[in-house]
Amino acid sequence: MPDTGRVARTRWDLRAWGLPLLSSLLASVGLAWAEPAPVSAKVVLVREPHVYLALKDPVALRSGDLVTFRKRKRTMASGSVAHVLDGELAVVTLSSGSLTSVKKPERLQVLAERLRLPPLPKLRIGYPAASRTNLLFSCPRVAFLPPLPAGAYRAEERRDRSSRLIRDPAVQLLAPWPETLLVRFFDDGDDEEIALERGELDVAMFWPGELSRHMRDQSRWAEAPYGTRARGLVVAVGLGNATRDSIALAPDAATLERFNRVLFRGDLEPWRDPAAAARPFVPIRFEVDLACPGWREMQRLLDSASAPTSARRARLSYLDAPIATLDSLRARPGVTPLFLLRCPVVCGPELRSYVSALGAGALVDALDCTPVAREP
Numbered sequence: 001m002p003d004t005g006r007v008a009r010t011r012w013d014l015r016a017w018g019l020p021l022l023s024s025l026l027a028s029v030g031l032a033w034a035e036p037a038p039v040s041a042k043v044v045l046v047r048e049p050h051v052y053l054a055l056k057d058p059v060a061l062r063s064g065d066l067v068t069f070r071k072r073k074r075t076m077a078s079g080s081v082a083h084v085l086d087g088e089l090a091v092v093t094l095s096s097g098s099l100t101s102v103k104k105p106e107r108l109q110v111l112a113e114r115l116r117l118p119p120l121p122k123l124r125i126g127y128p129a130a131s132r133t134n135l136l137f138s139c140p141r142v143a144f145l146p147p148l149p150a151g152a153y154r155a156e157e158r159r160d161r162s163s164r165l166i167r168d169p170a171v172q173l174l175a176p177w178p179e180t181l182l183v184r185f186f187d188d189g190d191d192e193e194i195a196l197e198r199g200e201l202d203v204a205m206f207w208p209g210e211l212s213r214h215m216r217d218q219s220r221w222a223e224a225p226y227g228t229r230a231r232g233l234v235v236a237v238g239l240g241n242a243t244r245d246s247i248a249l250a251p252d253a254a255t256l257e258r259f260n261r262v263l264f265r266g267d268l269e270p271w272r273d274p275a276a277a278a279r280p281f282v283p284i285r286f287e288v289d290l291a292c293p294g295w296r297e298m299q300r301l302l303d304s305a306s307a308p309t310s311a312r313r314a315r316l317s318y319l320d321a322p323i324a325t326l327d328s329l330r331a332r333p334g335v336t337p338l339f340l341l342r343c344p345v346v347c348g349p350e351l352r353s354y355v356s357a358l359g360a361g362a363l364v365d366a367l368d369c370t371p372v373a374r375e376p
Contacts (some may be wrong), residue, residue, distance in 0.1 A: 036111040043105040051092040058087025060357040066113040067092045117357050123178040125193045126204040127367045129185035134207040135294025136318040139369035142181045146366040161185050175358050179189045203347045205364055209264035224346040225355055227271055227364030231322045232341045238334030239313040251284050255305045268339035289317035320371050
């Protein structure tokens, strides 16, 4: 009969010398682990070998991170992040230890170590061209302007539909941006999807609602990260007698959820206002801003909600403003933020950790698109 205690000790001994060996191997190819640090996450379910964590911070963990669970100063188990769902739930696959004997796993301390990735030699990324409008706005022009220090990249080649940029190693960057960036602009979203599936692109960014159901249903692309644009939001603007008071009440959440799901495939990020939950619902008849390219389609869906003709009116509009100004927007009479713009940043699973290291939001904001200014 095998000595189970000896087997267990042997496994832990292997891990004891195996992790330093792994670290040295990673260091030899330019990789290293960051120091373990506490993260704002709580264990909500244990189904070994999987542990499910609720995240208080949506960027606290990403795929590939090493996670350690401690009870006081004792390490109970460790593993790596397999998936992060909607920035709210992380799935950790255990590689050592066990949490089955822990009576209150929600009290465990969670620490994470992030793999520091080296820059890739080349990254090929696709973006919407200026001619490609979406339901909310159109861009007179587009350009690739990553949110990086001046001089981080120089344009070696620039054409109407593509650019080749070379990184200046003298400019220090916090994230591992690639040595060469090949940027392509696509007039048609289907063509961009085809280029991604054929391996002609490494990463592809799409406007909210653009990515096809075909791509969303394929396991290779199904868990695409999202980046929220630093500017641009969907707002409701009170009209007539709604200017001062009615739009400060909560719009119908079911109507807004259907609007997002049907027209944008759930890509828009609802604006969370804790105070709205305490407000009474008042029927609102939305009138879509005619400046929006898809105003007919949006109006048709909102009309199907059958708000009574006597309902107070509000204009649903796109506002090109930094989301950092939301506090001042809420102070303006009759203006209520409804949605932020989340854009799918699609890549294969082998590149998701790298995209996370760059920041999906940074890749989204690298597309410089300034619609014609319009005040609500």
